[in-house]
Amino acid sequence: MSAVELPDAKPNAEGVRWDLSPLAPDAAEAGWQVDRALEAARAFESRWRGKLASISPAELAEALAQLAELENDLGRLGSYAHLREATDATDQENLDLSARFDRAMVEAANTLRFFELEWIALPDDVAGRLADAPEVAADRHHLVSSRRFAPYTLSEPEEKMLAERQTAAVSAWQTLFGRITSTLEVDFDAGDGVEPHTIDRLLAHVRDPDREVRRGALEALFGGLEPHADTLAHVYDTLVADRLAMDRVRGYDGPMEPTHLRNELDGPSVDGMLAAVEAHYPLGQRWFRHKAGELGLAQLALWDQYAPIAEARSVDYREAFGIVETSFGHFSGRIARVADDFVREQRIDAEPRAGKRGGAFCAPIAQNVRPFVLLNFTDRMDDVMTMAHELGHGMHFELSAERQTPLSAHTGIALAEVPSTFAELLAFDFLMQHEEDPETRRSLLAERVEGSFATVFRQTVLTRYEQAAYAARADGQTLTADRLSEIWVRENERYYGDSIALPEGYRLGWAYIPHFISVRFYTYAYVFAHLATLALYANYRTRGEDFVTAYLDFLGAGGSAAPADLLLPLGLDISSPSAWDPGFAEMERFVELASVPEG
Numbered sequence: 001m002s003a004v005e006l007p008d009a010k011p012n013a014e015g016v017r018w019d020l021s022p023l024a025p026d027a028a029e030a031g032w033q034v035d036r037a038l039e040a041a042r043a044f045e046s047r048w049r050g051k052l053a054s055i056s057p058a059e060l061a062e063a064l065a066q067l068a069e070l071e072n073d074l075g076r077l078g079s080y081a082h083l084r085e086a087t088d089a090t091d092q093e094n095l096d097l098s099a100r101f102d103r104a105m106v107e108a109a110n111t112l113r114f115f116e117l118e119w120i121a122l123p124d125d126v127a128g129r130l131a132d133a134p135e136v137a138a139d140r141h142h143l144v145s146s147r148r149f150a151p152y153t154l155s156e157p158e159e160k161m162l163a164e165r166q167t168a169a170v171s172a173w174q175t176l177f178g179r180i181t182s183t184l185e186v187d188f189d190a191g192d193g194v195e196p197h198t199i200d201r202l203l204a205h206v207r208d209p210d211r212e213v214r215r216g217a218l219e220a221l222f223g224g225l226e227p228h229a230d231t232l233a234h235v236y237d238t239l240v241a242d243r244l245a246m247d248r249v250r251g252y253d254g255p256m257e258p259t260h261l262r263n264e265l266d267g268p269s270v271d272g273m274l275a276a277v278e279a280h281y282p283l284g285q286r287w288f289r290h291k292a293g294e295l296g297l298a299q300l301a302l303w304d305q306y307a308p309i310a311e312a313r314s315v316d317y318r319e320a321f322g323i324v325e326t327s328f329g330h331f332s333g334r335i336a337r338v339a340d341d342f343v344r345e346q347r348i349d350a351e352p353r354a355g356k357r358g359g360a361f362c363a364p365i366a367q368n369v370r371p372f373v374l375l376n377f378t379d380r381m382d383d384v385m386t387m388a389h390e391l392g393h394g395m396h397f398e399l400s401a402e403r404q405t406p407l408s409a410h411t412g413i414a415l416a417e418v419p420s421t422f423a424e425l426l427a428f429d430f431l432m433q434h435e436e437d438p439e440t441r442r443s444l445l446a447e448r449v450e451g452s453f454a455t456v457f458r459q460t461v462l463t464r465y466e467q468a469a470y471a472a473r474a475d476g477q478t479l480t481a482d483r484l485s486e487i488w489v490r491e492n493e494r495y496y497g498d499s500i501a502l503p504e505g506y507r508l509g510w511a512y513i514p515h516f517i518s519v520r521f522y523t524y525a526y527v528f529a530h531l532a533t534l535a536l537y538a539n540y541r542t543r544g545e546d547f548v549t550a551y552l553d554f555l556g557a558g559g560s561a562a563p564a565d566l567l568l569p570l571g572l573d574i575s576s577p578s579a580w581d582p583g584f585a586e587m588e589r590f591v592e593l594a595s596v597p598e599g
């Protein structure tokens with residue numbers, strides 16, 4: 001029985017809006033508070049600038065506490081501005097407020113930056129002694145890990161020169177890529193007459209029930225990319241060459257080293273994980289062969305990969321929240337209460353409306369103000385999963401806020417998606433136990449399988465493609481469109497085998513993917529998070545109550561340790577390649593459930 005009473009839901013969560021008053025009473029007061037926060041930042045600077053070299057542990061603790069308070073104030077005020085803008089970006093007062101806070105944030109960051117720079121500049125033994133002091137134990141990991149780039153940092157004048165050339169050497173190419181891919185439009189008829197389609201709009205058709213629409217949309221996309229292939233390859237080639245040159249200058253071991261450092265993961269663990277994923281590509285192929293049968297085809301083509309095989313029933317907001325809250329409650333009363341409090345305190349904005357941004361997110365706000373969730377709820381079963389996902393982030397933010405300082409609360413991208421994906425699995429398993437509509441079950445199962453594949457398998461293909469491209473460039477080979485296409489097709493064929501026919505045009509599939517351009521090897525962290533979650537979920541199913549306690553501890557630990565150390569108490573030793581086996585067993589369980597005809 002739900003601890004919080006929801007009224008009967010109107011269609012599309014009408015009227016479900018958040019109450020931002022705990023963040024600030026109004027724009028004028030928020031503006032005044034941000035001025036005060038900036039003053040506090042300047043006072044912090046005059047108090048501590050130049051002091052780090054001779055700081056005592058007690059003074060360091062004092063400085064960190066002041067910094068934490070500033071983080072809380074700026075986080076709360078910045079969130080107030082951005083959450084207002086997120087629900088109405090057409091309101092001039094909201095836009096002005098956001099712009100004002102963004103300027104203030106830049107100023108605050110500039111004012112406070114000296115602290116981290118002075119900290120990083122300390123000799124290892126001095127910093128080590130300070131970080132080990134009991135006075136700063138709560139921030140030990142933050143202090144130690146913020147120094148991890150120090151060995152690769154150059155002298156101040158050298159760093160300044162590199163920063164000055166960044167605009168022309170890197171950003172200009174990224175902007176060019178963005179301009180080409182965001183303005184590219186292709187004429188396409190999805191059934192309502194010929195219209196110009198952007199890349200995103202074409203890609204949305206891969207889930208269309210009509211095979212001709214799916215095929216036509218992808219063919220149109222590849223045709224549209226063709227005239228830009230040489231330019232897009234040149235952009236990538238230039239960026240890869242520059243990154244390799246910078247790696248040599250800074251002394252990195254290989255092209256993945258900076259990403260590993262940022263993710264706080266070690267190379268051998270990541271290599272072991274990627275090899276384990278590849279060994280399971282046949283599981284993907286098994287599903288695609290099954291799916292061909294479901295669709296009455298001898299073999300899937302690329303455009304059938306995400307074709308729907310069933311249609312889920314609709315579900316209103318009240319029922320959706322009930323599903324999520326009850327499924328959380330089966331795991332632990334503590335996390336069900338987190339969900340209840342979101343509703344009770346009106347920290348969810350679910351109603352889609354004009355001026356509101358699309359998609360969904362959970363905003364952590366600050367240590368002393370609880371998180372908020374934005375949804376665009378349209379009574380679809382997908383929306384239930386999205387709600388579980390965002391409330392999963394919410395339970396992480398809330399439990400870590402209770403035990404961590406603002407500097408130690410947040411994890412990097414390798415773990416950030418673990419609680420959200422875990423929460424989806426709780427809701428999914430609950431639905432599998434209770435949902436009676438066979439079409440809805442089929443749809444949920446297929447989406448669970450294909451969602452896991454899209455993250456675990458596809459993102460590994462992307463990582464392998466990048467590895468091969470960097471290796472070729474390091475070997476002196478220019479990354480032409482033909483060479484990139486060859487690598488792309490090779491890595492994709494290893495995954496799909498003969499289970500999916502790849503059309504000729506797909507050789508340009510690399511050309512529009514923004515991750516390659518913005519942050520190298522970005523995608524493997526998603527593989528890591530997803531597989532880790534599946535492995536944790538398998539542990540939960542075997543260990544039960546004993547796992548629940550450890551998992552709540554993990555949520556409360558936030559970013560107070562590296563991923564490997566946070567996962568170990570949950571039974572996941574990421575240094576061992578067999579660590580991932582329970583995760584793959586979960587994927588296999590989904591495939592089996594999805595492949596069994598329901599009677």
Ligand SMILES: [Zn+2]
Nearest residue numbers: 389393417420
């Ligand atoms: Zn998420």
